[in-house]
Amino acid sequence: MAARPTSKTSKSSDKVSVICRALRRAVIEQALEPGAKLPEDALGERFGVSRTIARHALGQLAGEGLVELRRNRIAVVATPSWQEARDAFDIRIELERLVVRQLAGKLTKSQIAELNAHVDAEHRARGGTDAVSIRLATEFHILLAHMTNSPILVRYVSEVAYRCCLTLSLYSRPHSSECAISEHRAIIAALAKGDEAKVTELMRHHLDSVANRALVAPVPQRGRDLLDILAPYADAVTGDRVVKLPRAARR
């Protein structure tokens, strides 16, 4: 549909982009949990490139919010705070409402078929691992975004969707993705009928329930990051730096 003189944003088969795609996928399949270390040499060796390239890829992913880059320290997969996760979902809701609003009644038959096929795949993957279910569910939303033919919208929806995946590993309890699948079907139906008001409401409700299923507790009690928890208090003690902690979080 769009021209591809130099294939703008899509599939640039740059070594950097290859690494980015691989890492993104590892993140949404939760093979890489938040906080996982990403040393440049290890990445470089794994992908057969030099540190320079691995570093560049990490920079890109940091820009997307998937990776946290701390000066002179090993990069890690980002660990969004509960509030950040909530914010991400809020933004996602607005963006995806925009997506379906633009799409309502404008989809071709083959596009609708493609969407249905994707949801069929989600259905079939029901018995498999959570990782695959989550990936497929996320890809459904990205597929929708693609159909708007708006590169910017694709980028933002993808980014924020990945970020949301990240929070699943952190704050979610084991969930049934069953309802999500039927909600996807409902959205497709409303899109096909061209009912703009209904489909935006469906999407809002869908993402809202995903968020509520994911962000169960406002308390990130998962043991990691004692230091971060204490950081706000540290300001009250000394102005410039966190005091040394008596032997705590490891790894």
Add this chain to the structure above:
Amino acid sequence: MAARPTSKTSKSSDKVSVICRALRRAVIEQALEPGAKLPEDALGERFGVSRTIARHALGQLAGEGLVELRRNRIAVVATPSWQEARDAFDIRIELERLVVRQLAGKLTKSQIAELNAHVDAEHRARGGTDAVSIRLATEFHILLAHMTNSPILVRYVSEVAYRCCLTLSLYSRPHSSECAISEHRAIIAALAKGDEAKVTELMRHHLDSVANRALVAPVPQRGRDLLDILAPYADAVTGDRVVKLPRAARR
């Protein structure tokens, strides 16, 4: 408000970020027009760093959509198509409505004072160059986003606002920013009053009129990019590549 153990996204005084900030600013002040070339060595020399760093910065900006990176070619400031510009404004409207919705009735006195001070500065800059007016107007929106205390929202609003600036150089005619200033004041007033419905409507209207002032004609008749215009047709002629053009667009 937030802790700053390693100062997460803000002001990382990385050499890379310094270059990024400088280039972003040059873009929003239209010192760098869309299509302007950005050779790595030139940047490196200008900022006193090596090509490696300049390259890294370009990668970041490409991720933000401000720069276009073509393999083996000199990077250039992005030239969004008219449709992309329209999409950017659509997204921006939704994002900024979210901003003011979160902010309505929640601003402290000092924050309101800060906003008013900023608009005062916009007013004073009225007589100066367009560049400064545009920058200040943009920074008003980013300042609002900052007050949500949501790093993600800040990032997206900033990015999309920069992109919108980019389109001003391309598709806008000389404009009076006078009305924009009074609209900014109206938004502040509605925020202070806590009238959520009104402020979201004000913001929608404000951005919509900015967009309409900016995107006057759906036809990018500015001579550049003959090749891009023909690209869709080229597919019909030869499957793999655009045929050579008989001496046309230069530079």
Add this chain to the structure above:
DNA sequence: TCCGCTGAAAGTGCATGCAATTGGACCGTT
């Protein structure tokens, strides 16, 4: 046993070097 110190190992920050690609001036042919 617990704490703090210290030095080596691991890792990042960045510049530089080399191969490969591109753009364009030059030049001969039609």
Add this chain to the structure above:
DNA sequence: AACGGTCCAATTGCATGCACTTTCAGCGGA
């Protein structure tokens, strides 16, 4: 003139090397 080919300067793609910072295991003292 217009076209097509050739060569060289400009520029990117990427790996490597070196300096500096962080981490942590081992060690000695309380």
